[in-house]
Amino acid sequence: MINKIVQSMAEAMEGIKDGSTVLIGGFGSVGQPDALIEGLIEQGAKDLTxxxxxxxxxxxxxxxxxxxxxxxxxxxxxxxxxxSVVFEELYKAGKIELEIVPQGTMAERMRAAGAGIPAFFTATGAGTLLARGKEAREFDGREYIMERSLPADVALIEAWEADRWGNLIYKDSGRNFNPVMAMAATLTIAQVQHIGELGTLDPEKIVTPGVYVNRVLQVDRGAPWV
Amino acid sequence: MQPFSRPQMAARAAQDIPEGWVVNLGIGMPTAIADHVPLDREVIFQSENGVIGMGPAPNANEANPWLINAGKAMVTLRPGGSYVHHSDSFAMIRGGHIDLCVLGGFEVAANGDLANWATSENDTAPAVGGAMDLGAGAKRLWVIMDHTTKDGRPKLVDQCGYPLTALGTVNRVYTNLGVFDVVKGTGFIVVDLAPGVTLEYAQSQSASKLHTL
Known part of the structure; x- marks a missing residue:
């Protein structure tokens, strides 16, 4: 029997190593895996990207x-x-490294990682400061830059409902980065508000199939804060 | 002379958006444009976080904290609206499916370049968001901004001094002094001036030639 539902935060966080690249879903507070981030704080992994x-x-x-x-x-x-007070302070003090990525390029880099595409060309950012150090190439008379995929060790995501196979349904604008992050990580951990019996989630509404999900933890998060 | 107020600038831009367009509005002044598009003129507002067919802010009794726009304010979904994830939302943007994007700006150049994300190469921590994706991917790019900076420096220029967001893609600029098309090979063309604003005055507030047809 496939059962990706875990019973505790410790089980959800097990095995996250120092030096990991960790994707964190959400846009604003909607779709943000608050409890899992707290769990990661507790778990102790450091030197994270x-x-x-x-x-x-x-x-x-x-x-x-x-x-x-x-x-x-x-x-x-x-x-x-x-x-964003903490970031600004750390950044000014040179205590954190920053890589700025256009939002669509960021989403596409993760989608590419999940789809086995190591790099792609996009017009976004061509000719700007963010093109520095990147291969530029012309296609059909327009300049594009090469962006590498962004694979990760861990994804922490949030969804509305899951079943024991790890199939996920989102609520309203709660999808945002969560489905692409689920694809891009080796270990995808989902925090969900509800768990349904296998077979009760409408297959037409499942956005992230359980194939991309490794662990599911049910958390009564309530409404996002706006 | 009566330069346009901010609501008037937004209303002026809204006038030019026809029924049927798919439109993405940037955070800040551009967002206000939607308030001036009547609901019976069916315009599909798209938000980067995957909301297609956004409606106005909710009444208190229908507030839904799961439904926000790119500025992280609560919105509503119109009948016919849908949700997608970030990668699909930006495929729509980058793949040329958005008829119009309206962004704010620091500078617009006569060749259609836009600078709106960083104020120097050494900006402590510039925030680009989706501006470069929208600037490169939308079918049309309009900019809504004050004609000059707070200290009176022109924002319509021959060449941007700030780091670029998008190259050669701005089609039109709405300012408190008027409306200006940006045409390749020509530069800024005056479409409309605010009441009482003369061409001479608008020119004196610009660092690039304003052409008339």
């Missing part, structure tokens, strides 16, 4: 992980947002 759209807010979650000195590098599209 974290990939998320933002660089954390306040002193909780990803910001807390950074504040504790556990993040070596952050890859994101929008580090400077309201309340």
């Amino acid at each position: 974290c990939v998320a759209n933002n660089a954390g807010t306040g002193h909780v979650g990803l910001a807390r992980l950074m504040e504790l000195g556990r993040v070596r590098k952050i890859i994101c599209s929008f580090p400077r947002s309201a309340g």
Whole structure:
């Protein structure tokens, strides 16, 4: 019997190593795996490279992980947002490495990793500062730059409902980065609000098939904060 | 002279968006444009976080914290709306399926270059978000911004001084002084000026030649 549902946070976090690349889902607080980030803080892995759209807010979650000195590098599209105080301080002090990636390139780099595509060409960023050091090539009269895929060791994601095969359904704008992050990581851990019996999730509504998911932890998260 | 106020700038841009277009509005001033497009003119607003067919902000009794836009404010979904994940949302943007994107700007150049993400090469931590994807991928790129900086420096220029977001893709600029098309080989062409704003005045506030047809 396939059963990806784990009973404890310790079980969910088992085996995450120092030096891992960790993808963290969510856009704003919607679809953000708050409990799993807390679990990672507790678990202790350090020297991490974290990939998320933002660089954390306040002193909780990803910001807390950074504040504790556990993040070596952050890859994101929008580090400077309201309340990104921890990141700004660490960055100014030269204590964290930053890689800025256009949001669509970031999503596509992860999708490519999940689809076995090592690199691709895009017009996004061509001719800008973010093209530095990247191969540029012309196709049909337009300039494109080569972007490498972004595979990861771990993905921490959030979904609305799962079954024991790890199939996932999302709620409203809660999909965001979660489905591509699930594809791009060797170990994908999903935090979900609800668990349904196998066969009760409508196959037409499953966005992430369990093939991409390794562990599922049920957490009563409640509503995202806006 | 009555330069356009911000709501007037947004309303002026909204006037030019026809029914049927798929439109992505940047965070800040561009977002306000949607408030001036009447709901019976069916325009499909797309948000980077995978919301297709966004409606206005919800009433208190229908607030849904799971449904937000790229600016992380609560929105609604219109009948006919749908959700996609980030990679599909940006495939839509990068694959040329968006009719129009409107962004804010630091500078727009006569050749259609846009600078709107970093103020120097050594910016402490510039935030690019989806601007480069939208700037390169949308079928049309409009910019809505004040005509000059707070200290009076022109933002319509011959060549951008700030780091570029997108090269040669801006088609039109809406400012408090007027509306200007950006045409390859020509530069800025005056489409409209705010009430009482003369061509001479608009030119004096610009660092690139304003052409008239």
